[in-house]
């Protein structure tokens with residue numbers, strides 16, 4: 001499977017630069033995927049922000065470091081929680097959807113029909129979707145980070161008196177470019193994983209409707225796992241490239 | 247028009263085609279008979295290079311499709327229509343979009359010309375009113391008709407049909423078979439129809455071949471095949487008729 005996925009990704013990289021560019025399809029998928037996941041990632045982000053602030057607040061108090069609350073919450077959300085939680089939810093929602101959609105197109109011969117019509121189905125179906133997931137996830141992540149910070153602020157206000165402006169000022173003071181850039185840019189990789197795994201599973205589905213179900217569930221499992229593995233690798237890599245301890 | 251020469255295909259040792267050869271003449275309607283799982287779909291897919299045979303050649307309009315570059319293959323495919331077993335309509339597109347899809351990328355037509363073709367094929371399959379419906383709103387027979395309309399919209403010279411009547415009730419299958427033969431005449435096409443439906447074969451076939459065990463075991467006029475004294479054929483067709491009388495369970 002890994003070899004197949006690797007070959008499939010390679011084919012994507014080869015085909016993505018070849019015209020015709022299906023710009024309309026890409027735009028359509030981006031809007032559709034964005035709309036589909038916006039509410040759920042928003043709610044999740046809000047709750048995560050709220051909970052992490054609630055958890056950290058007494059701990060920091062114990063060390064007499066309440067003043068660092070906005071900063072530490074901000075850093076955890078921007079560097080890790082925002083991107084990874086958003087990517088995992090996105091994987092659950094989108095990877096399975098792509099897997100099921102392309103899987104059913106495969107087993108009902110719609111993909112063959114496309115090929116016979118002289119349309120390259122890989123470019124029309126796979127490239128457009130993977131392109132869309134790769135570029136929509138970072139946008140969603142920025143949104144999730146923002147919502148999570150609102151959640152965190154609300155948790156903070158419940159225990160200490162602080163204005164939104166001051167809270168954000170402390171967050172921005174502590175969160176550096178070295179936190180934000182790798183945090184958000186790794187989501188391009190996550191978005192690519194979600195798209196390519198779903199597309200691969202669906203595109204290579206077999207055995208009728210049973211195969212479609214399998215393509216859909218295994219897309220979620222594989223893409224979530226790959227997101228976590230790549231997160232580990234990318235965190236290590238960014239710490240090495242941008243050492244934050246001065 | 248079509249020459250199939252000694253086609254072999256196996257899947258991990260499961261031999262499906264074991265030396266299949268036949269020719270189809272211009273405007274001839276050739277029926278390939280075979281039980282479920284004898285490799286009829288595989289044969290059709292090899293003919294249009296959706297699958298690659300292990301060995302043997304497919305020559306269509308004098309071109310050996312194995313040797314064609316992707317662009318040449320697409321050029322040749324413009325002349326070939328394929329009706330898939332389940333019609334393979336694009337679920338996410340309306341009937342109109344389904345019909346336009348084969349035209350948009352490879353035929354440089356204006357919207358007016360496209361609209362004209364769409365209404366022409368819809369009229370041919372008597373489903374003008376379905377133009378804005380989604381495939382999920384259509385019955386099995388209607389889907390087949392729209393699939394048929396979509397495959398003839400490019401004015402193909404050769405049509406390949408994969409079990410055009412399987413899964414339909416006897417009356418609808420008869421309608422679809424008659425529709426196919428009408429279209430064949432109206433559009434002056436050559437066709438290869440694979441089926442295990444005797445009634446459909448009787449309506450469509452100019453000539454028929456019987457595929458069994460990966461080989462062609464008989465060839466000729468459909469009436470002669472059905473009334474043949476050859477034990478193998480007798481056995482084959484008595485089962486087919488039995489199946490027909492039982493409401494055609496696949």
Ligand SMILES: Nc1ncnc2c1ncn2[C@@H]1O[C@H](COP(=O)(O)OP(=O)(O)O)[C@@H](O)[C@H]1O
Pocket residue numbers: 257262280281282283284285286287288289
């Ligand atoms: N993609 C494939 N991979 C493996 N085996 C296949 C594939 N396609 C078809 N087969 C096998 O080839 C045989 C013939 O299949 P098919 O051509 O679909 O039969 P039918 O005559 O019913 O259309 C079957 O045994 C099937 O299992």
Ligand SMILES: [Mg+2]
Pocket residue numbers: 286287288331408409
């Ligand atoms: Mg078949």
